[in-house]
Amino acid sequence: MQIHVYDHAQQVGQAAATLLAAQLISKPNSVLGLATGSTPIPTYQALISLYKAGVVDFSSASSFNLDEYVGLPAGHPCSYHSFMREQLFDHVNMPADHIHIPDGNAADPQTECARYDQAITAAGGIDMQVLGIGRNGHIGFNEPADDFTYGTHVVTLAADTIEANARFFKSADEVPRQAVSMGIGNIMAAKCVVLVATGENKAKAVYDTIRGPITPRVPASVLQLHPCCVILTDREAGKLMLEE
Numbered sequence: 651m652q653i654h655v656y657d658h659a660q661q662v663g664q665a666a667a668t669l670l671a672a673q674l675i676s677k678p679n680s681v682l683g684l685a686t687g688s689t690p691i692p693t694y695q696a697l698i699s700l701y702k703a704g705v706v707d708f709s710s711a712s713s714f715n716l717d718e719y720v721g722l723p724a725g726h727p728c729s730y731h732s733f734m735r736e737q738l739f740d741h742v743n744m745p746a747d748h749i750h751i752p753d754g755n756a757a758d759p760q761t762e763c764a765r766y767d768q769a770i771t772a773a774g775g776i777d778m779q780v781l782g783i784g785r786n787g788h789i790g791f792n793e794p795a796d797d798f799t800y801g802t803h804v805v806t807l808a809a810d811t812i813e814a815n816a817r818f819f820k821s822a823d824e825v826p827r828q829a830v831s832m833g834i835g836n837i838m839a840a841k842c843v844v845l846v847a848t849g850e851n852k853a854k855a856v857y858d859t860i861r862g863p864i865t866p867r868v869p870a871s872v873l874q875l876h877p878c879c880v881i882l883t884d885r886e887a888g889k890l891m892l893e894e
């Protein structure tokens with residue numbers, strides 16, 4: 651693992667965007683794995699600036715998002731389809747048919763999971779995967795569990811995740827209880843992983859990820875085994891690492 655601690659969240663975003671830009675410049679038809687949540691927003695803003703400055707071009711690139719809620723219409727303002735359009739896709743030139751996000755409204759979720767895994771394989775696998783991290787150490791919606799789950803699957807969200815994500819909805823009651831998420835195997839199969847974490851409420855999850863035992867109870871801890879994993883944090887999220 652390579653760990654970099656920056657003073658501010660904006661710098662974390664800038665650093666992550668620089669890695670993504672380098673990936674796109676070295677391989678224009680890169681397959682990017684993308685994440686939602688508050689943390690990657692500065693990354694996408696910096697990436698949009700690089701696109702507008704002519705530094706990066708998404709015309710040959712493609713993307714696979716980590717997850718989507720089950721049961722929210724794709725056009726719902728809190729869906730991850732909407733999030734990605736607003737935060738990135740409406741502002742860059744990635745062709746619409748190169749963008750992949752799990753369908754949380756598929757009639758048969760299991761078939762959708764298998765289809766998503768096949769689409770990732772058919773695209774040649776993910777070159778660079780962006781990750782946030784939950785307060786409970788989740789990556790994607792891989793919640794603390796007894797086992798690591800390999801492929802894309804339907805998950806029941808942890809109570810902590812519902813509480814954390816309630817800020818995007820009118821109330822916690824409106825947060826969907828299930829999601830379709832890439833599995834730990836999908837994430838580990840990415841050639842390179844870039845995890846961004848900002849804010850003090852991520853400090854313990856970051857510490858446990860880097861220094862703790864590798865356990866499905868802290869799903870991100872599996873990244874200790876990834877051959878190319880970069881962790882970018884601000885001072886607050888890196889606090890327990892810095893105190894050592």
Ligand code: PGA
Pocket residue numbers: 686687688689690782783784785788789790
């Ligand atoms: P956040 O979410 O960036 O909104 O904190 C991260 C996550 O839950 O993976």
